[in-house]
Amino acid sequence: MQERKKWNPGSEGFRWLKQRSHERVCPMNVYWLEQVQGDVPSGNDWLSASEAACQQRLPFAKRRADWMLGRWTAKHAVASYLNLPARPLVLAKIEIRPAASGAPEVFVDERPGAVSISLSHRDGRAICAVAQSGVDLGCDLELIEPRSDAFLSDYFTAEEQALVARATAPDRARLVTLLWSAKESTLKALHTGLRLDTRCVMVSSESSCDLNGWSPIQARYSDGRIFHGWWRQTNNILRTVVADSPTDSPVPLRITAGSTDYISQCA
Ligand SMILES: CC(C)(COP(=O)(O)OP(=O)(O)OC[C@H]1O[C@@H](n2cnc3c(N)ncnc32)[C@H](O)[C@@H]1OP(=O)(O)O)[C@@H](O)C(=O)NCCC(=O)NCCS
Numbered sequence: 347m348q349e350r351k352k353w354n355p356g357s358e359g360f361r362w363l364k365q366r367s368h369e370r371v372c373p374m375n376v377y378w379l380e381q382v383q384g385d386v387p388s389g390n391d392w393l394s395a396s397e398a399a400c401q402q403r404l405p406f407a408k409r410r411a412d413w414m415l416g417r418w419t420a421k422h423a424v425a426s427y428l429n430l431p432a433r434p435l436v437l438a439k440i441e442i443r444p445a446a447s448g449a450p451e452v453f454v455d456e457r458p459g460a461v462s463i464s465l466s467h468r469d470g471r472a473i474c475a476v477a478q479s480g481v482d483l484g485c486d487l488e489l490i491e492p493r494s495d496a497f498l499s500d501y502f503t504a505e506e507q508a509l510v511a512r513a514t515a516p517d518r519a520r521l522v523t524l525l526w527s528a529k530e531s532t533l534k535a536l537h538t539g540l541r542l543d544t545r546c547v548m549v550s551s552e553s554s555c556d557l558n559g560w561s562p563i564q565a566r567y568s569d570g571r572i573f574h575g576w577w578r579q580t581n582n583i584l585r586t587v588v589a590d591s592p593t594d595s596p597v598p599l600r601i602t603a604g605s606t607d608y609i610s611q612c613a
Contacts (some may be wrong), residue, residue, distance in 0.1 A: 376477045376576075376589055378485070379423040379599040383411060386418045392437035393417065412467045414520075415598050416450075416474075419444055420465055423474035424452055426599040427461060447537045465586075475587045475596065482590040483532030484573075486527040490582045493522045501526070501544040514580035520584065524563070524577055525549045527586040531575045532565040535588050550575065560595035563588070 358601055390398050397417060404410045416609035420442045425432045430440075441453040442463070452459035453522045460479040466472065466487040498507055504523050528549040533539050546568040551561065560576040567573065576586030576595050587596050 360516060372415075374478070374481070374589075374593055376475055376481075376483065376587055376593045376596045377423065377427055377599045378473060378475050378585075378587060378596040379426065379601070380471060380473045380487075381415065381419040381422065382472075383415055386411075386414050389434075390414075392421065393435040394438050394441050397438075397441060405524055411470075412472075415470070415472045416465045416467045418471040419467075420450060420452075420463055420474040422601050423599050424454075424461055424463065424477050426602055427476045428454070428459070430602075432602045442554065445537070447476065447483040448539060449534065449537045450590055460550055464531070464587075466530075466534075468583075471583065476599065477589060477593075480571075482535040482537070482539075483588070485585065485587045486530035486534065487585045488523050488530075490520050490523045490525045490584055491580070492519050493526070500530070503545050503548050505548060520579065523584050524551060525587070527584055528563050528565050528575060528577065528588065530573060531586045531588040532543050532567065535590060536567065547573075558595050558598075 351510045376379045384471065390401065393401065401410060401413060406411055418551060421437045421440045422432050424440050425436060430436050431450045439455045440459070442465075443453055445451050450463055450465050452461050454462055458479075462477045462479050462481045462483045463543070464475045464485040466485050468487045469489060471487060473485050475483055475488045477483050502510070502525060510518060510521055510525070528551070529544045529547045531549045532549075533542055536542065547565050547567045549563060551563040559580075561573045563577050563586065565575065566572040573588040573590055574592040575586055576593075577584060577586045
């Protein structure tokens with residue numbers, strides 16, 4: 347059992363917080379946390395001042411809600427990964443800032459955190475993947491739904507289209523969603539997003555499933571780089587996580603007691 351230092355919100359506490367943010371928890375494991383809209387409290391004291399201002403500038407209510415859910419999920423994931431208490435004061439010190447590319451970057455008490463993250467939100471649900479800093483990491487959350495032939499021919503390679511053509515009718519929607527999600531995750535790991543042609547990433551998957559419900563996938567970028575990843579389905583929701591090195595299947599993060607205290611204080 348890992349020893350947890352007592353949290354003190356004074357300057358000594360934040361010195362410890364900075365030290366903890368430079369520690370590596372477990373080399374080349376990838377961690378994940380999912381949250382839903384109902385988990386996000388109505389107050390915003392868990393945002394930093396600049397995040398609160400940013401949130402208010404977002405013009406559309408849906409984008410604001412997605413953004414808040416993404417930040418809530420990412421801050422809790424980072425707090426859990428760094429073994430920090432998920433209290434509003436601490437969460438407000440963990441900032442998720444967009445790089446020029448749009449990729450999320452973590453700052454802890456105004457300094458770069460020693461952690462890589464990737465974020466996705468869809469339909470009132472968000473996922474955050476976390477790994478040690480320096481890992482090129484991507485994650486994506488999709489609903490399994492039918493997609494047109496035009497979608498397939500526009501965004502998929504000839505090999506991927508052939509793979510889909512061999513799938514049975516009931517498997518088609520899931521396979522197309524899986525390939526699409528793995529492409530999005532890989533394009534996030536490349537920090538480009540959809541600025542690149544999605545056909546420069548070719549995805550292959552195996553049907554085997556590990557004990558935690560994750561199955562392996564691989565994506566090859568056109569420059570030869572291989573991204574190793576995992577996918578997992580529950581109901582009609584499919585998520586993928588990829589990294590630039592092989593990893594074990596993603597490890598679930600747990601929200602710490604501090605956060606539960608917070609939620610019950612706000613109730
Ligand atoms: C990254 C991208 C593929 C995500 O697509 P999506 O399915 O709509 O959204 P998801 O919920 O899965 O992911 C959104 C998150 O991806 C992350 N992201 C955005 N750009 C990213 C990039 N270049 N690299 C890695 N991650 C990125 C952000 O954290 C974003 O959430 P946030 O804005 O709330 O912080 C897409 O937004 C994109 O390609 N963006 C870059 C290109 C661009 O800006 N185009 C705009 C018009 S040309």
